[in-house]
Amino acid sequence: MTNTSDxxxxxxxxAEQERLAMxxxxxxxxxxxxxxxxxxxxILDVGSGLGIFSRHLARETACQVIGVEKSxxxxxxxxxxxxxxxxxxxxxxxxxxxxxxxxxxxxWNTFDLVHTRFLLEHLKDPQTAVDQMMLALRPGGKIILIDDDHVHFQCYPPVAHFDLLWNNYLRSYxxxxxxxxxxxxxVYLLHQASATNLQNDFVNFGSTSDNEDFIFFVDNIREIIVQAESIIVGQGMIDEHTFEQGIQALDRFKNFKGASIWYSIHVAIGEK
Ligand SMILES: C[S@@+](CC[C@H](N)C(=O)[O-])C[C@H]1O[C@@H](n2cnc3c(N)ncnc32)[C@H](O)[C@@H]1O
Structure with a gap:
């Protein structure tokens, strides 16, 4: 089934495009x-968004890259x-x-590598998208799927109300x-699409307060939660005061010495 109502x-x-660029x-x-x-x-990059990673790949590898984006x-x-x-x-x-x-x-059947990142989480029918990607791939070519699994997110020292905010953000999702x-x-999506030699990996999406980029990792999480405020607060999942307190606690967290964010991105690799 192809679902176009995602x-x-x-x-x-x-603001969102700036977050994606960051x-x-x-x-x-x-x-x-x-x-x-x-x-x-x-290379085919599906759901290429602002195209920044597609260009990164083309620049670094001297490869021919095509990006596909619906918006x-x-x-x-x-x-x-x-x-x-x-x-x-x-x-x-x-x-x-x-x-x-x-x-x-x-x-069709000609790409050496077909890649997608942060797309499948937004699709009601990710299997159809992966099946299409396999059809684009040449025999022996590689398919790489990279995406979130939000259960992994942790920060320490604890941020007031953060678990409440995060869990309700996931519900809004x-x-x-x-x-x-x-x-x-x-990996299972790849298996269902008849990919072989299935592999998995993680990309670290965390950081610590000793890195200059730490505040941007916190800002990324802050921004996606704030974007969902109209659903989280608007639909009564959390009251506005608690939401604001959680966001302020997250802002203070940016300046904690010894603070860390633990988060990882899932990677699945297969062949045709
Ligand atoms: C979170 S962004 C990721 C962009 C890019 N892959 C990256 O990692 O920076 C997801 C992108 O997928 C696009 N998208 C959503 N549904 C799509 C679809 N059915 N076909 C193609 N692109 C789609 C969105 O418009 C958005 O630009």
């Missing part, structure tokens, strides 16, 4: 380490960012859906038909 929980506001700065080098590519490979708004910003960085044309971006990849007849626990399912 709601992208984060939306496309300038997330790319925090994570791209870390994710790159789990992606093996050969120079000249043909025109996201694509416009993506093209502007590439232009600002003097990298227009480094990646070919196409508007289209992961459920029906915008490929020419002679492009599945209320929109998104899956906060997709990470653990990635």
């Amino acid at each position: 709601q992208y929980i984060h939306g496309y506001t300038p 997330l790319n700065r925090l994570l791209n080098d870390r994710c790159r380490k789990v992606i093996e590519v050969n120079t000249g490979d043909k 025109l708004e996201q694509l416009m910003t993506c093209l502007q960012l590439a232009k600002n960085d003097g990298e227009s044309g480094l990646v070919e971006y196409r508007e289209g859906s992961a459920y029906a990849l915008p490929l020419e007849a002679n492009e 599945d209320r929109l038909g998104n899956d906060p626990f997709i990470g653990r399912k990635l």
